[in-house]
Amino acid sequence: MPTHLTMEQLNDGLPMIEASPKDNGTLKAIVIRPATEKRVSLDSCELSPQGGVHGDNWAQGCWKTLPDGSPHPDVQVTIMNSRAIELISGDVERWPLAGDQLFADLDLSETNLPPGTQLRIGDVILEITEIAHNGCKKFAQRFGTDAVKFVNSPPGKRLHLRGIYAKIVQAGTVRVGDIIQKVDQYSP
Known part of the structure; x- marks a missing residue:
């Protein structure tokens, strides 16, 4: 069983996370959950x-x-900061345990990506939604109680360390390594 980081160790990693690019980020991983x-x-x-x-x-x-009864489009896609999951998980093989679908080297804070912001990843356009994404019991079991306290702390909430939700505006394909751009700054 992996060792979970302490709050002090997690807080020591904040500068690395805060250095995430504000635009022109990179899609680092894609994970699907075909079943529970x-x-x-x-x-x-x-x-x-x-x-x-x-x-x-x-x-x-x-x-x-x-x-x-149909699934709500505002929670179609979960995006987590790759630097945050790298710190929290300690091993890229454990990233999928977070339950998110896209892992991005990108500043996910509300200051950088307020609800309504659109992102282009490959052919896809996503729109950030207002639904909060919070650390939960399963996250604590997988990464430790300090990890949940960390992502749900005031800095964690500000930076959206647990991640964000988005809806799909334009269909297409995403690939690991794709550049992630804010649509208003995208030029084909």
Whole structure:
């Protein structure tokens, strides 16, 4: 069983996380959850407004639904800062345990990516939503109680260390290594 970091060790890693690029970040990993507690790492993946992250179980039974029972589009995609999960997990092989689909070397703070901001990754355009993404009991079991306290702390909330939710505005393919750009700064 891996050793979990202490709060002091986690706080010592904050400067590395805060140095994440504000734009022109990089997609570091893609993970789908085909079933509860199952994780598959991919080199590329299709995303669409109808199917979410293809192969992921979002469309089969989302925790947040619309009045008609269909999965809520505002929680289609979870994005976590790759520097944060690198610090918290201690090993890239443990990143999938976080349960997020995209891991990005990008500043995910609300200051940098307020709700409504659009990002281009490969052919895909995502829009950041207002839904809060918080550390939970499963996150604590996998990474330790200090990790949950860290991501839910005032700096953790400010930097969105547990991650952010996004909805898919334009379908397409994302690939590990893709550049992530704010749409308003994108030029084809």
